Amino acid sequence: MAKIAFILLCHKNPEGIIQQARQLTAVGDCIAIHFDARAPRDAFRRIREALADNPNVAFARRRVKCGWGEWSLVQATINALEAAVDAFPRATHFYMLSGDCMAIKSAAYAHKVLDERDVDYIESFDFFESDWIKTGIKEERLIYRHVFNERNQKWLFYRSIAAQKALGLKREIPADLQMMIGSQWFCLRRRTIEAVLDFARSRRDVMRFFRTSWIPDETFFQTLVRHLVPEPEIVSRSLTFLMFTDYGMPVTFYNDHYDLLIGQNSLFARKISPEAADLRHRLGQLYASERSDFDTSNEGRRLFQFLAGRGRIGRRYAPRFWERETSLGRDKELLIVACKKWHVAKRLLGSIKHHTNIPAIEYLFNEEDTWLPDLGGIQATLGKRTRHRRALMRMLFEYFDTERLIICLDTASIDLMQDFYSDRSTTRLLEIDCSLSDEYLFGHARRVGLAGPGTSREAVARLLPTIRYDVGYESERIRDQNFPNHSRIAESASPEANAHGIADFLSVSPDVALGIAQTQHLFVD
Template sequence: MLTKHGDKIAIHVDKSAAPAVWSQIVEELGDDPNVAFCDRVKCGWGEWSLVLATLNALKMARSKWPDATHFYFISGDCMPTKPRAYIARYLEENDKDFVEHNDFYESDWIKTGIKEDRLRYRHYFNERTRKALFYGALKLQRALGMERSTPKGLTIYIGSQWCVLRRSTVDKVLALTASRKDIPRFFATTWIPDETYFQSLVMHVVPREQVENRTLTFLAFSDYGLPLVFHDDQYDLVRTQPHLFTRKVSENALSLRERLRDLFSQDFDRMVTADTAGALFEYVTRRGRVGGRYTERFWERGGKIGRGNEMLVVVCKKYHVGKRFMNAARRAGGPMAHGYVFDEDAGALPALGGIETSTPKRGRHRRAVLRMLLEYHDAERLMICLDPSNIDALRDIRDDQCNLRVMELRTDIDDDYLLGHAKRAGLLPDEARLEDCMPLIRTLDRQFRDDSNALRDLNLAHFYTLNLHDSADLAGEQIARFLDIPFKNGREMAVAEMPFN
């Protein structure tokens, strides 16, 4: 869409993407003279790799197209919201860099998580994938007094990573990066440096009056950090905002995407705009109906976990065993995890617009809940626990386009456990004795066995089982395959945690 109208695109494709993805992109776009591919980096959320990938793209674009006037940072889910003629005129008439920059220490731009410690200490581990090591290393540095100072003469600013830079500014930033090795070295161990690197360097090399403190890409977040995703019924909203692009446009918003493509191809360069999104968002959320200005509650329209996302489901009747396995799996390198999301109310969930408030509500919108949890964590993998009797929830997940892995934990279920289960479920009074209720106990025992058989009848492609007394090698292999981690890590987890009971 963009190169068709003469724009140039320098593309970075995450090195961790599947080889087929890279091959398809090169096959589709490799012959376009307006497309260039930069050196690939394996990226991790919050890591220096995101800045390095952006620098690689800038260097490629700067060398291949020396006459380019502006360098606009976009992602794969961005779309233009104005005609190309409008965008060209706007940039020509506003001879500035557009970089959101807020004082790192004085502003309240960071809503959750660590703040000063992002800079004060070195971060070698990813908080999302290796949480224990991340916080362990941070705690150790605090204890040893290993604080560091920022690069000499550099004031740290923070803001959105979606910048628009003039050619002269790009040249200055790249020159500073090359001449001051201490600067990239500092940010390489800073947590979430894509929110501080360009923001700080641009303000260091460009006079303040030449930098507009805002982004030209329309993006919005809820109070709990969940990004707003735009859908077909929000064309007028994104079109009339005073921005040139928007993110995140839903992959399912086919009509919105088509209308924005058509708008971009138009040749008029004047439009009436109004910065109304903030007030509108506050209005609809105050009413308690997210998206209520346009339609019914957003989860009632149906949700999908989504192609490319992966669900890991731990199935276990004993809830404390399932949660213990889940927590051990997280420590072994597994994904973000929540407990028995569809079976109990005790587990803490982030605010998801009200859908998280009760088990029945979550049960009516299972895939929407899981999709929102993935988006909340900005993750592509998520692990939950599930009661074996909740086979409908597993069928619902299986019927989505996501990848599904299931681990069944088979524990000892004796008569005493069945008696306790019957009392907890309200099937028997607390004073009931085992010898007085054996018919019910036998019925529950058959039900539990039937639940396990129903799980096997799903014929899942990635189904794994742990028995109570499996050997470390057998258990380690099952754990490693389920979590998609090295066998060594799976075996270490088995040795440390088996038997699960």
């Protein structure tokens, strides 16, 4: 059975570290602690004294002053690993943690996961080919030497890079290594750790290289594990659940995140707020339990993006400078059907095509596989369609050889509605107001990834008020725009009443509009 040696890097909250160590070792696992040398000595003394009688606790023999992005973080990890390898000869796995991490599964479940597959868990992607680095310098992390810290010595940091570039001091990457990058939160087998430590002792050239690279905690272990371990024995993901905000900062979890956390396909989570006493207590009890019935839906990241995005109203797709003067044409008429229930809008379009000769395209800006003619590649992806929306619409008008064209948009696509209404062409809007049952919203949460197959109905039920409000708010925003030529039909209205809105929208006779409004099963889910 797996026996875990936790590698704990921490720098604050000594009482929390003591509690964390006791919880993790209470079930038979062990822990090696590196407490930042920058922290007060008294705090470290309190930790050592409180855990002195625990045989499953070891400490790094040498404490390092750690700085973000520096080699010191890797050195601290190596020091703690060496202590753990020596102190715990029966440990089979070495799991990297911070003082802000906590288990989100039971120990029994964690051991079962590690027993099921003889692999290493470490996120590692090709440094140059992947898009893991979203912002900031990339190649410069490796090919130049870094002795200044970008966070507190920004001017010196970038001046140093500029000077090395001007003097041609670019250095070579070790020829036998494929540089990899990923999260620092790994879980590695004993033989892998021993191989990495042996490699570090024998390859001083590699160690010198990484010592002056930038943010080596995202490249050192990731590269060496790929170099030393066969690919089939590596799972390129972390077993620790963490999320980042739009500003690149880790998301902090609080008391009301318990259900979300235990539903993720991970064993630990980072970062748990020090003030979240109830969450910490519940997670501590969970780890010590024998529970194994976890339904992992793994919707956390998508759910966070959804909830964090509420209220951030803006023009996501602002016009590009080369599109500002483009137009669909003064003689063109674009008809937009806006509806949250896509199947309702599609049924309406089918009926319109049956009763009129107006060409119609379904959710071309919302649905990847919507049918579109071959327009030379501009229609290939949602991203291309949205970036070049006016050019795409002009080409569709030309393809159908028409001056009137109908498209469907989700009610959330108000930025596109605004852009089309700002054009010199004529734009008309038909908004479809549908009733939204809890059952529909539950299905909607699944379709958009806010809930997974294993998410309980109780968990989704807590989201329903937010989702319902969000859908209603989209309609309110459309009305607040005071768009001209804005018609509405509603599920709660009679076909005769809806016929008026359809007639205004399509500029058709009352009889044709009534025939469309009487479409069978129009609003049925």
